[in-house]
Amino acid sequence: MLVQALIGFIGATAFAYIYRVPTRQLPYAGIVGSLGHVIFLLTRDEWGEVGGVFLAATMVAFFSEVLARRRRQPVLVFLIPAVIPLVPGAKAYLTMLSFLQDDYTGALVSFISTVLLAGAVAAGIIIASSLFRIYSRAKHVRR
Amino acid sequence: MERLVGLVLLAGELLLTCGAEMYRVEETIERMGLAAGFVQVEGFATPTGLFISLHAPNGRVYTRVRRIRQTYNKLSTIAEVNSISRAFSDGSMTIQEVHDELERLSKETAPESLGRQLIGGAGAMAFTMIFGGNWFEGIIAGMTGAMVLVLVSWLGRHPVPKVLQAATGGIFAAAVIMGLSRILAIHPDLTTLGAVMVMTPGVAMTTAIRDLLSGELLSGLSRSAEALSVTVAIATGVAIVLTLGGR
Structure with a gap:
């Protein structure tokens, strides 16, 4: 698990580097990414892959929003690299491979699970971010 | 004024x-x-x-x-x-x-140092290992991923459409790893997967979701289309090589 946490950290930090996140925010993006990956691994068996990815994406978006407010940065700076380890790249690859091998049933199965996983990531981000939006709107009105 | x-x-x-x-x-x-x-x-x-x-x-x-x-x-x-x-x-x-x-x-032009692309390659390594590859496969994927980044950023400096950049990157990564897998004991699929992940349209995907969320349908949809077309282009590039290589 520790190795996986480290891999998640390396992955998110490297992608943060590719997308040119400000250098001082790199480790934070990495930590959020690592956290998301670990949450996914811990919940995968109990909740299934889609449920695990959903929970992980929600937590990643939540911590990105918190960090963005704390460190006065755009949310994207943390959110984009941290979401990357949750992207269903392997399932998408499997879809392509099955199509190549004329296995249309297998291709359809992995295509549907790619769509579900991507949808779970999107739903997680939407839920956490809209909660934050409602919260900051409410704070704005009170002032 | x-x-x-x-x-x-x-x-x-x-x-x-x-x-x-x-x-x-x-x-x-x-x-x-x-x-x-x-x-x-x-x-x-x-x-x-x-x-x-x-x-x-x-x-x-x-x-x-x-x-x-x-x-x-x-x-x-x-x-x-x-x-x-x-x-x-x-x-x-x-x-x-x-x-x-x-x-x-x-x-400020984008500083494209070799170091930046090597660190980017670490992302490819991490991805191969997230999906169950071992250290050796990770390192091969990392080096190929770094080369893909060099190639794509070189293409990016010329008027090459994004979709074509992604397809070329996919072809390159799959060809290199296909060749290496003949002589080295690596899992070609896991390694290729990691190497092409460096081209993931992460910014387009995430901003598409956030734009749709704030009611910006126009840019939300156009960015989803961008993310989707880049992903399909990468897959097509890899598929071309795998077909020619007899998979």
């Missing part, structure tokens, strides 16, 4: 070319315009164009249109423009300072 209009336009353009969300672009334009002394500020941003209309106190209306042709992923510019616009509306930054800073950001 002319100069202030130019500043607001430049800030919006920088945000758009670096892939910011639409609401951020429009909010920044509004914040800067009001801080600059305009009485009414209207901004309309789409991923390929920016329209602003600034109403001066003396009744004149300044309207500018800017076409956005190129976009690249540079989150640090978004962060910097964001803090510049906040400092400007606080009054802690003068017009001249804002002008100098924005000019510097717009001239």
Whole structure:
């Protein structure tokens, strides 16, 4: 698990580097990414892959929003690299491979699970971010 | 006044070319315009164009249109423009300072050092290992991923469409790893997967979700289309090599 946490950290930090996140925010993006990956691994068996990815994406978006407010940065700076380890790249690859091998049933199965996983990531981000939006709107009105 | 209009336009353009969300672009334009002394500020941003209309106190209306042709992923510019616009509306930054800073950001070319691409390759390594590859496969994927980044950023400096860049990267990564898997004991699929992941349209995917969330249907859909077409292009590139290689 520790190795996986480290891999998640390396992955998110490297992608943060590719997308040119400000250098001082790199480790934070990495930590959020690592956290998301670990949450996914811990919940995968109990909740299934889609449920695990959903929970992980929600937590990643939540911590990105918190960090963005704390460190006065755009949310994207943390959110984009941290979401990357949750992207269903392997399932998408499997879809392509099955199509190549004329296995249309297998291709359809992995295509549907790619769509579900991507949808779970999107739903997680939407839920956490809209909660934050409602919260900051409410704070704005009170002032 | 002319100069202030130019500043607001430049800030919006920088945000758009670096892939910011639409609401951020429009909010920044509004914040800067009001801080600059305009009485009414209207901004309309789409991923390929920016329209602003600034109403001066003396009744004149300044309207500018800017076409956005190129976009690249540079989150640090978004962060910097964001803090510049906040400092400007606080009054802690003068017009001249804002002008100098924005000019510097717009001239700043993307520093493409080899080190940057090697670190990017670590992302490919991590991905291969997330999906169950061992250290050796990870390192091969990392090196190939770094080469893919070099190739794609080289193509990016020429007028090559994004879809074609992604397909070329896919072909390159799959060909290199296919060749290596003949002589080394590596799992070709896991390694190729890691190497092509460095081209994931992460910025387009995430901003598409956030744009759709804030009701920006136009840019949400067009960015989803961008993310999807790049992904399909990568898969096509890999598929071409795998077919020729007899898989």
